Amino acid sequence: MLKRPEAAAALKDFVVAVLYTDKHTEYRKVMNKRFKEIALPLYIVVGPDGVERSRLAGQINLDEFLSFLKKGANPTVGKVHSTLEPALAEARSNGKPLFVEFSGFTKPKNLVMKERILKRPEVREVLKNFVLAELFVDGRESKENLALMRERFRAVAPPVYVTMAPDGTVRSRLDGMASETEFLAFLERGIGVSSK
Numbered sequence: 001m002l003k004r005p006e007a008a009a010a011l012k013d014f015v016v017a018v019l020y021t022d023k024h025t026e027y028r029k030v031m032n033k034r035f036k037e038i039a040l041p042l043y044i045v046v047g048p049d050g051v052e053r054s055r056l057a058g059q060i061n062l063d064e065f066l067s068f069l070k071k072g073a074n075p076t077v078g079k080v081h082s083t084l085e086p087a088l089a090e091a092r093s094n095g096k097p098l099f100v101e102f103s104g105f106t107k108p109k110n111l112v113m114k115e116r117i118l119k120r121p122e123v124r125e126v127l128k129n130f131v132l133a134e135l136f137v138d139g140r141e142s143k144e145n146l147a148l149m150r151e152r153f154r155a156v157a158p159p160v161y162v163t164m165a166p167d168g169t170v171r172s173r174l175d176g177m178a179s180e181t182e183f184l185a186f187l188e189r190g191i192g193v194s195s196k
Helices: 007-014 023-031 061-072 085-092 108-118 121-127 144-149 181-190
Strands: 042-046 053-058 100-101 131-136 160-164 170-175
Touching: 007 061, 023 170, 042 061, 053 061, 085 100, 100 108, 108 121, 108 181, 121 181, 131 144, 160 181, 170 181
Parallel strands: 100 131
Antiparallel strands: 042 053, 100 160, 160 170
16 A cells, blocks of 8 residues: 555655564564554554554545545544543543443454444544543453443443543443434533434
8 A cells, every 4th residue: 555656645744663572572562552552554643742543443444544645644633531530630631521341352343343433534523522531441441431431321341432421420321332313412421412
């Protein structure tokens, strides 16, 4: 993909690093720990501040890659928190509702929802209204998130999606998979828009 003329032209404004995870275990650790990803190929745009702006994994076509680069150059969705308290603090500070996704590195339903629903333009547009938190419940550093999901939200396994008011009050909740229409209705309840 990177050698295609159109991709090469679009990449001229980026610093590009190619990490070969099959040859270097350190790169595999970075991919798994920092980017919480196991699928290859994996493309990520990180801003000068170190915050991830755009991500694309798996087999893709040229249009998808160019769209990914455009989004990475002009991010539309803010920082994604990995624990609840900093996300709630930002929500309180900004007066914005909070969107929480309980997720897993190896949970197929989460991966399907990310690919089929969360990446859709209509959904991403609505998510701009929220402070975002993606709370992984598997992996070495996820015990707190798993306990939160089980104890506070009484859920057994992800995917679990919750919207909260800036004060931490739950506004809407969705367990498991959903269609785009169902997911958008769930988000609209989270920002206080009445839904049919």
